[in-house]
Amino acid sequence: MAGKLTFLCCRNFHPEVAAACAAEGWDDVAVAAFEPNCGHPPLGWNELRPLVEEHCTQVVILGRACLHGLGCPPADWPPVRQEQREQCFNLVAGAAFVADAISRGAYLITPGWLEDWRGKLGRMGFDEGSASGFFRDSAREFLLLDTGVAADAPGKLAELAGAVGLPASRVVVGIDYVRQQLGRLVAEWRLEEAQRQALKSGRDHACELADHKAAMDFLGRLPLLKDEQETIAVIAEMFHMLFAPQEFHYVRYENGVALCDDTLPPDLSGQVRKMKGDWAWTGSNTGFLLRIAKAGELLGVVVVDRFAFPKHRNRYLNLALAIAGVAGLAIDNARTYRRMKEADAALQALNETLEQRVQQGITQNMTQERLLIQQSRLAAMGEMIGNIAHQWRQPINALALLLANIKDANDYHELDTAMIDESTKKGQELIQKMSTTIDDFRNFFKPNREKQSFQPWDGIEDAIKLVNESFKLNGIEIELDKSGEPCEVMGYPNEFSQVVLNALSNAKEAIIDKEMHGKVHIQVEKGTDSAAISIRNNGGCIPEDIMPKIFDPYFTTKEKGTGIGLYMSQMIMGHMDGDITICNVEDGVEVRLTLPQASGHAA
Numbered sequence: 004m005a006g007k008l009t010f011l012c013c014r015n016f017h018p019e020v021a022a023a024c025a026a027e028g029w030d031d032v033a034v035a036a037f038e039p040n041c042g043h044p045p046l047g048w049n050e051l052r053p054l055v056e057e058h059c060t061q062v063v064i065l066g067r068a069c070l071h072g073l074g075c076p077p078a079d080w081p082p083v084r085q086e087q088r089e090q091c092f093n094l095v096a097g098a099a100f101v102a103d104a105i106s107r108g109a110y111l112i113t114p115g116w117l118e119d120w121r122g123k124l125g126r127m128g129f130d131e132g133s134a135s136g137f138f139r140d141s142a143r144e145f146l147l148l149d150t151g152v153a154a155d156a157p158g159k160l161a162e163l164a165g166a167v168g169l170p171a172s173r174v175v176v177g178i179d180y181v182r183q184q185l186g187r188l189v190a191e192w193r194l195e196e197a198q199r200q201a202l203k204s205g206r207d208h209a210c211e212l213a214d215h216k217a218a219m220d221f222l223g224r225l226p227l228l229k230d231e232q233e234t235i236a237v238i239a240e241m242f243h244m245l246f247a248p249q250e251f252h253y254v255r256y257e258n259g260v261a262l263c264d265d266t267l268p269p270d271l272s273g274q275v276r277k278m279k280g281d282w283a284w285t286g287s288n289t290g291f292l293l294r295i296a297k298a299g300e301l302l303g304v305v306v307v308d309r310f311a312f313p314k315h316r317n318r319y320l321n322l323a324l325a326i327a328g329v330a331g332l333a334i335d336n337a338r339t340y341r342r343m344k345e346a347d348a349a350l351q352a353l354n355e356t357l358e359q360r361v362q363q364g365i366t367q368n369m370t371q372e373r374l375l376i377q378q379s380r381l382a383a384m385g386e387m388i389g390n391i392a393h394q395w396r397q398p399i400n401a402l403a404l405l406l407a408n409i410k411d412a413n414d415y416h417e418l419d420t421a422m423i424d425e426s427t428k429k430g431q432e433l434i435q436k437m438s439t440t441i442d443d444f445r446n447f448f449k450p451n452r453e454k455q456s457f458q459p460w461d462g463i464e465d466a467i468k469l470v471n472e473s474f475k476l477n478g479i480e481i482e483l484d485k486s487g488e489p490c491e492v493m494g495y496p497n498e499f500s501q502v503v504l505n506a507l508s509n510a511k512e513a514i515i516d517k518e519m520h521g522k523v524h525i526q527v528e529k530g531t532d533s534a535a536i537s538i539r540n541n542g543g544c545i546p547e548d549i550m551p552k553i554f555d556p557y558f559t560t561k562e563k564g565t566g567i568g569l570y571m572s573q574m575i576m577g578h579m580d581g582d583i584t585i586c587n588v589e590d591g592v593e594v595r596l597t598l599p600q601a602s603g604h605a606a
Contacts, residue, residue, distance in 0.1 A: 007033055010024070010032065013091065016065070018114060061082045111146050144171060146173075238333075246319045252307075295334060343367075346363075477514070482525070490534045492534050494579035494580075502575050554573045
């Protein structure tokens with residue numbers, strides 16, 4: 004909600020202040036008037052409070068004698084600025100002119116004062132007869148400072164002069180002087196508002212970055228878990244740390260049936276059972292229900308309520324929706340692993356007949372293949388999270404420096420609109436860069452449903468984008484040889500990129516182990532009916548005795564390896580009617596991928 008500035012002034016000058024604001028077209032400025040008592044009785048904060056509009060972020064009180072003794076505002080008021088003039092009339096005319104007129108014995112009045120001049124005389128304790136003596140003793144003439152806000156002001160001036168018996172004259176001053184003074188006050192207020200919003204925006208961006216970094220740390224742990232209860236415990240820990248809810252519940256679903264937690268309050272339990280979409284606010288509006296699913300299958304519902312800071316609930320929900328998919332993958336992986344273990348136990352128990360053993364073997368192989376695919380995705384996702392961390396490190400550092408510069412500029416009163424605009428633009432560019440990284444990550448893991456023609460270099464460069472920062476960090480050079488003839492192949496572009504990514508990741512780890520200047524050379528060669536992609540590294544050769552086993556599932560020589568990367572690469576290439584081969588060359592290894600050329604592009 005945008006803030007508003009409120010001008011409070013004596014009713015005698017309200018028409019001029021209101022007309023100046025209307026002429027400037029300030030829709031974020033309000034004007035209100037208090038009674039012109041000139042300090043008798045003194046003006047009080049309780050009298051002014053009803054005049055201040057909602058969402059007001061600053062009050063400016065214009066006056067002279069009426070401000071005497073007003074003091075500091077109560078604690079629950081917005082910031083107040085008291086603009087006390089030497090003479091009230093300095094609001095509509097210059098100080099020198101006003102002082103000269105008063106020294107010549109003029110009694111200054113405004114159109115607002117003349118609006119009800121008989122009432123004014125009454126409040127001063129006079130009638131028209133007794134007022135004559137007072138004014139003739141204290142002034143030589145009435146002088147109307149005509150601002151042009153009341154067409155009947157000259158006529159009312161003549162009535163007053165005739166009733167009192169004092170000469171009257173009129174000076175046209177307009178409202179330009181009022182507009183100039185108010186314009187300065189509005190400009191100063193808007194600058195302060197811009198500075199405040201910039202600081203708030205900087206704090207909000209810092210909080211969002213911290214939340215995303217913490218979420219990434221937790222998501223990096225999920226692919227390593229194989230037990231559903233342990234997975235739920237990590238998700239609960241993550242939600243407590245990110246959102247600080249007083250209540251956390253997880254309602255597990257199995258085969259479409261909810262297994263409700265006994266500690267779940269009845270109202271929340273009812274909401275869970277009636278839930279239709281991916282999320283819903285709780286009845287208290289200080290929490291939400293989040294659907295956890297995988298491939299359309301409902302796995303569970305997370306319930307968090309009574310946030311410590313409910314004003315941030317929309318930001319919390321957006322972050323939760325972003326990580327719900329990974330949570331679903333992790334829970335589904337744990338269930339698949341559990342089912343695989345159950346299938347293993349059942350296989351050992353069912354040895355009565357050959358037919359039963361064969362059938363159980365087929366079931367086990369299907370289950371293991373699904374688990375391998377799932378584990379491959381989660382392992383790749385875990386590595387991608389590390390790559391994203393590398394990609395984000397530089398923009399996060401740049402944003403931290405940008406926020407520090409804003410704070411220093413504000414502390415030394417050097418923060419102005421130009422710097423705010425420039426800093427906001429730079430911050431938005433950095434955040435856009437980080438958002439693009441996430442989009443690349445999401446698109447990379449989106450499977451292709453049908454074969455299509457594509458250029459191998461497109462898939463290669465998609466994979467390189469995801470590991471480029473990691474390679475630079477480890478001093479590994481990627482050399483692209485594009486001297487060959489352009490070609491297009493048939494297959495699944497995203498799956499092909501995953502195979503390239505696996506080859507690049509294996510090359511990186513081999514080079515890091517050798518502690519040497521690494522280099523990866525990539526080349527595409529067009530053949531008669533197919534195209535070959537060569538990915539060669541200088542990270543050392545594979546021992547000949549393990550070369551025949553490298554495509555076996557679960558075979559690995561790495562301390563924390565899964566042994567499914569090359570197995571899945573071979574499976575993917577087979578589905579595309581292609582092939583993958585690996586051989587030792589000079590001081591390293593060459594991975595060679597072969598794919599059929601697209602129709603119409605064969606030599």
